[in-house]
Amino acid sequence: MVRRVLVIGAGTSGLVGIKTCLDEGLEPVCFESSDDIGGLWRFKESQSESDGTSIYRSLVTNTSKEMMCFSDFPMPAHYPNYLHHAQLLQYYRLYTEHFGLRRHITFQSGQWDVMTVDQDGLEKEHVFDGLLVCSGHYTQPVLPLGQFPGQEQFTGRCLHSWEYKDADAFRGKRVVIVGIGSSGADIAVEISRSAAKTFLSTRKGTWVMGRMSSGGLPLDMVSISRFTKTLTKLLPKWLINWAAERVLNQKYDHRLYGLMPSKRFLDAATLINDDLPGRILQGALVMKTHLCGFTGSGLVFEDGTVEDDIDAVIFCTGYRASFPFLPESLSDGPGGELTLYERVFPPSLERPTLAFMGSCHLATKERMLLVIESQRKRLRSSPRDAALEVDYIPYLDSMAHQIGVRPNILRLFLTDPKLGLKVFLGPCTPYQYRLTGPGRWKGARQAIYTQWDRVAQPFRTRALQEPESRRSGALSLWLLSGVAMVMSCSVLWWRTLE
Ligand SMILES: Cc1cc2nc3c(=O)[nH]c(=O)nc-3n(C[C@H](O)[C@H](O)[C@H](O)COP(=O)(O)OP(=O)(O)OC[C@H]3O[C@@H](n4cnc5c(N)ncnc54)[C@H](O)[C@@H]3O)c2cc1C
16 A cells, blocks of 8 residues: 655655655655645745745855755756755746646645645644654744843834835835844845944854855865865864964954954854945944843944934844644753754654655664764754754765765776766765665756856856857866866965965
8 A cells, every 4th residue: 555644744854755655656645734835935925824934035046056956857957056045936836846746735725634624714634654744844933022121112123034025115224134144144144234323233253255166166166075064174273273263364364353253163053145344344244242221212332432312223033943733742952942863753652754844864863863863962052953954965975875875985986987076076965876876866966067057157247258268167167166166275274374
């Protein structure tokens, strides 16, 4: 008998969950509470409590298309390298259509609890052999108003970034943004273009880098590779910190710009934002220390300074994941948070029939608990964050190893040296995990060979004659990325000799 698997949510994870079930001969039944696919990436003009996720009108991804695509479905070559949310949603529609996923989704399904309740209150019971939870992690805004004395008397408006759509309401106003994560920085930059004054308050600061690396190539395509990962493993931590901070400070001095984090590069938060330093340089955006409290229409900061006549405070203070449909017994971490092995499997279940994505051969329950504890210590984050944070390539490789799809670099060098070089030196794109093992995709090799072509394609809008010595755009991009990588390494070494 075909096993039925319930997939909760039809966002990025849910779509790939449905597709994977189909690949494995399982019968997926997806319940999506909204009326469309795309989850977080489906922009809504107005927001209601039941909507869960929310994004702003101008949101652009900070992961480039070749790094963010599904492993067996490259994005169209003409797509820009960093996508506006509307274009990413379009890509999800292409994926859904291509693999015939839509007919497995029931929209506006209501709440799941082996029983679903539809819009009209009709209850229906279901029995499933497995459950994939793909309901998203950015559902409950964290709004810490209670932490700030005097907030009740504040005459301005307080809101969470969850409510923010665009800067229209803040034109000519004096606005404070609290928090320097991706949303906080994006919103501060956007508002600073039309507000009278914009302040950005941060407790910890951050290291800032742009989406663009040397030669204008996408940062993640140049920096996230097996080669750079190996290099960072070999070099001492102090050296990487020192070199990276010097390189970043050469662009703009983080201390001078008020961005300097309290921690060193490898331990601090990093932010991808192209415009933030420019707005500070132009005085449109003013950096402030940690917010301490409110005084009527003013705000008091940790350094004792006060900013008066503030019209609005936007709290970009993050989200809490919430899974109200799951049994409480699964939230058995030290802080009552979900305990997940490899961020996917709750170890407390006797049989691994519930997953936060995918399915693989599992370690024993004891081994799972051991791994969870060691990762929590290694990442030194709060228990809640530890459930989500990962060290990118090692995490993917470890999951891939358990499923049997981890590329064997040594074997590749011996059997297909050119591909081996691309996999080792080039960006760690998702296609690498489709080269071998279950779910092997015959297009994976070609996708790796042409990945730099798809990076170049959207730039080819003004035909220029290629110098004769250049054989192809793809080759030159490949070389450029190689040079960029070698240069980064040389900078690291050169700095040590200075
Ligand atoms: C501002 C912002 C920017 C980001 N930028 C990037 C980026 O550049 N690159 C990147 O890789 N990631 C980025 N992310 C991370 C983002 O979360 C992922 O890209 C991706 O959207 C996660 O997909 P998901 O399917 O897990 O969750 P979601 O996209 O949140 O989808 C969850 C779906 O589940 C449905 N659902 C929820 N509860 C239920 C229920 N009980 N029953 C039925 N259906 C339910 C929801 O309606 C929704 O459709 C960003 C996140 C934010 C907030």
